[in-house]
Amino acid sequence: MLMTLIWVFLRVMPVWAADPEIDRLLRSPIGKDWVTNGGNLTNQRYSTLKQINTSNVKQLKGAWMTRLKGSGFDAKSSFEASPLVKDGIMYVITGHDDVFALNAKTGEILWEYWSGISQNRLLCCGWANRGLAMGEGLLFFGQLDATVVALDMKTGEVVWKTPIAQYEDGYSITSAPLYYDGIVYSGISGGEYGVRGRLTALDAKTGAILWRSYTLPEPGEFGSDTWPSGTDHAMRGGAPVWNTPALDSELGLLYFATGNCGPNHDGSMRAGDNLFCASMMALKAKTGEYVWHFQQVHHDIWNYDAASPVVLFDTVINGQPRKGIAEAGHTGWVYILDRTNGQPLIGVEERPVPQEPRQKTAKTQPYPIGDATVPQCADKLPDYDKAGCIFEPFWETPVPVQPSGDGGTNWSPVPYSPETGYFYVSGTVRTSAYWRKGDKEFVRGKSYGGGAQAPPVGSPMSGTFTAIDSKTNKIVWQHKTPYRLGGGATVTAGGLVFRGEPDGNFLALDAKTGEELWRFQTGFGADAPPVVYEVDGEQYVAIATGGNVTQGSAYGDAVWAFSLKGQVGPLWPPPPPATLAGPLWIYSRWPAVLMASIPIVTGVVTVKAGDNNKEYTYSPARIRIQAGTTVTFTNVGELNHTATAFPKHEWDTGDLASGDSKAITFTQPGIYYYICTPHPWMSGQIIVE
Numbered sequence: 289m290l291m292t293l294i295w296v297f298l299r300v301m302p303v304w305a306a307d308p309e310i311d312r313l314l315r316s317p318i319g320k321d322w323v324t325n326g327g328n329l330t331n332q333r334y335s336t337l338k339q340i341n342t343s344n345v346k347q348l349k350g351a352w353m354t355r356l357k358g359s360g361f362d363a364k365s366s367f368e369a370s371p372l373v374k375d376g377i378m379y380v381i382t383g384h385d386d387v388f389a390l391n392a393k394t395g396e397i398l399w400e401y402w403s404g405i406s407q408n409r410l411l412c413c414g415w416a417n418r419g420l421a422m423g424e425g426l427l428f429f430g431q432l433d434a435t436v437v438a439l440d441m442k443t444g445e446v447v448w449k450t451p452i453a454q455y456e457d458g459y460s461i462t463s464a465p466l467y468y469d470g471i472v473y474s475g476i477s478g479g480e481y482g483v484r485g486r487l488t489a490l491d492a493k494t495g496a497i498l499w500r501s502y503t504l505p506e507p508g509e510f511g512s513d514t515w516p517s518g519t520d521h522a523m524r525g526g527a528p529v530w531n532t533p534a535l536d537s538e539l540g541l542l543y544f545a546t547g548n549c550g551p552n553h554d555g556s557m558r559a560g561d562n563l564f565c566a567s568m569m570a571l572k573a574k575t576g577e578y579v580w581h582f583q584q585v586h587h588d589i590w591n592y593d594a595a596s597p598v599v600l601f602d603t604v605i606n607g608q609p610r611k612g613i614a615e616a617g618h619t620g621w622v623y624i625l626d627r628t629n630g631q632p633l634i635g636v637e638e639r640p641v642p643q644e645p646r647q648k649t650a651k652t653q654p655y656p657i658g659d660a661t662v663p664q665c666a667d668k669l670p671d672y673d674k675a676g677c678i679f680e681p682f683w684e685t686p687v688p689v690q691p692s693g694d695g696g697t698n699w700s701p702v703p704y705s706p707e708t709g710y711f712y713v714s715g716t717v718r719t720s721a722y723w724r725k726g727d728k729e730f731v732r733g734k735s736y737g738g739g740a741q742a743p744p745v746g747s748p749m750s751g752t753f754t755a756i757d758s759k760t761n762k763i764v765w766q767h768k769t770p771y772r773l774g775g776g777a778t779v780t781a782g783g784l785v786f787r788g789e790p791d792g793n794f795l796a797l798d799a800k801t802g803e804e805l806w807r808f809q810t811g812f813g814a815d816a817p818p819v820v821y822e823v824d825g826e827q828y829v830a831i832a833t834g835g836n837v838t839q840g841s842a843y844g845d846a847v848w849a850f851s852l853k854g855q856v857g858p859l860w861p862p863p864p865p866a867t868l869a870g871p872l873w874i875y876s877r878w879p880a881v882l883m884a885s886i887p888i889v890t891g892v893v894t895v896k897a898g899d900n901n902k903e904y905t906y907s908p909a910r911i912r913i914q915a916g917t918t919v920t921f922t923n924v925g926e927l928n929h930t931a932t933a934f935p936k937h938e939w940d941t942g943d944l945a946s947g948d949s950k951a952i953t954f955t956q957p958g959i960y961y962y963i964c965t966p967h968p969w970m971s972g973q974i975i976v977e
């Protein structure tokens with residue numbers, strides 16, 4: 289009798305949820321609030337707000353711009369986060385894992401959390417954090433020290449911290465977590481350090497680890513026959529998860545994509561397809577149990593990892609309603625599958641590919657039916673015998689291949705509009721020369737690349753922005769962009785696609801036609817995915833502008849919000865990123881990079897900042913003087929500037945307001961570089977003889 293009563297009670301009791309309001313918002317179309325990285329559980333980044341639309345977007349201006357106190361304002365950091373907004377408060381995390389709460393209407397800083405994270409990190413690709421999650425009054429995020437942290441949303445106080453892996457072994461977290469129904473789901477990074485990829489589920493209230501689901505099988509587990517038997521290569525084979533998962537609450541499935549195999553460019557010791565590298569995966573959301581996988585690249589040696597967040601969408605194909613999932617890869621293709629079972633929705637063909645027996649290359653590779661968003665063959669270059677197309681293998685002689693492992697779609701989120709049925713894909717056009725570098729022992733916590741890829745010096749780098757029809761996987765329209773695109777985009781019911789550019793511009797396009805409707809200079813590399821929200825009846829569009837190491841764009845520490853009533857005008861353009869590859873330009877935003885191309889002037893003892901209407905310049909930028917000479921620095925620009933010796937700080941003009949001057953006498957012979965502290969991409973040189 290008692291048993292029956294309990295059974296009846298359980299049957300009629302509604303399902304208990306720890307945060308029913310957030311769960312409901314996560315399952316609903318995106319409205320006033322933006323409560324998770326991808327907007328809701330689908331990662332669609334489609335906002336239903338339409339106060340700002342194709343007819344009035346030209347009036348859009350800055351509502352506010354807030355600088356985040358220098359957090360992540362340096363050459364090693366990228367600002368990749370989508371701000372979250374709930375009840376008029378914005379939460380944003382920088383590349384240094386520092387979190388700020390802002391008044392979403394005014395930009396005023398309400399509280400701040402400084403991670404204090406140590407500067408000695410094993411990181412392949414710079415300092416980055418792709419965002420936050422929220423639920424149960426807490427904000428969740430991963431840190432570069434492989435720790436998941438929960439802060440009190442009201443105060444920014446730490447509620448719990450859980451290390452989910454050893455950072456000393458090369459693990460870090462760069463992806464935004466996902467919160468749903470009492471669970472925080474976090475990925476892991478470190479594919480360049482011989483890590484074992486995993487998805488970790490934590491109890492949102494306590495931070496306790498509920499389960500780990502590994503993306504690399506142990507001997508005997510499903511998929512282990514795709515690695516050489518009797519070896520432990522799979523245990524350090526990479527397949528990290530560095531994007532936010534999506535979740536289908538009806539199917540009870542969690543989805544994500546995995547990174548490259550390790551070692552990245554040496555497949556000689558890991559014969560087989562190497563599951564589950566470079567794959568889309570589905571797990572049971574409650575238990576982490578494997579449900580299905582789809583591998584985009586077998587036995588990857590090109591760094592073609594699946595890095596962009598998966599997108600869930602519903603569609604009708606041949607008259608049948610279908611539940612879709614899509615992911616845009618480094619390969620340049622969009623992979624469109626049925627999310628109930630991982631089978632292709634439109635079609636993927638396994639085709640034979642060129643072979644290199646020493647690399648143990650896979651015999652065939654998946655070719656999705658449809659169009660690629662970037663060119664898939666390299667141009668013939670003078671110093672190389674070969675020009676490789678996608679899946680061209682290599683050994684120890686460098687072979688240029690396109691797309692490169694830094695090409696196609698990287699971490700950039702891809703929005704989907706249910707109105708147009710299009711995906712909006714950011715792409716990078718870039719060739720890499722690949723080579724394997726001898727046999728290399730695995731050492732825990734050390735780089736485990738097995739070779740390298742580098743863009744041939746002087747080879748062009750650019751971008752594409754493409755609307756792909758979800759029903760055909762074909763290009764509807766495409767923009768060729770002067771710079772590599774990396775920030776991703778967001779689409780609205782107002783018929784607009786918003787996206788940034790690494791030269792600082794923030795753009796609104798017509799979602800149907802691709803026509804550019806609006807453009808605004810933010811003053812910093814605009815390489816983060818925008819978000820859309822509403823406070824007190826007014827719609828805003830916001831973007832973090834802090835540049836990106838991979839795009840080589842100007843760094844910053846700013847968040848911009850735009851509205852139709854906004855009054856804040858554009859800033860001066862920062863220096864644009866390089867469009868040709870060069871040895872120092874690759875991952876560097878070092879100020880001395882372009883110095884060699886600037887003429888050296890003698891007989892001049894006055895240096896002007898902001899001369900000739902070029903705000904972010906010194907002129908002349910390079911002078912040669914005798915020891916004992918006094919040089920006068922004058923600010924003839926509009927903004928405050930400094931001239932500060934770099935990197936040793938031997939001398940400094942301090943802040944010069946417009947019209948101010950400062951004289952400095954140089955007694956010690958030497959070669960001095962200097963930068964402007966508030967605008968560190970401004971640089972000059974003084975040669976003292």
Ligand SMILES: [Cu+2]
Pocket residue numbers: 928929930964965966967970
């Ligand atoms: Cu300046």
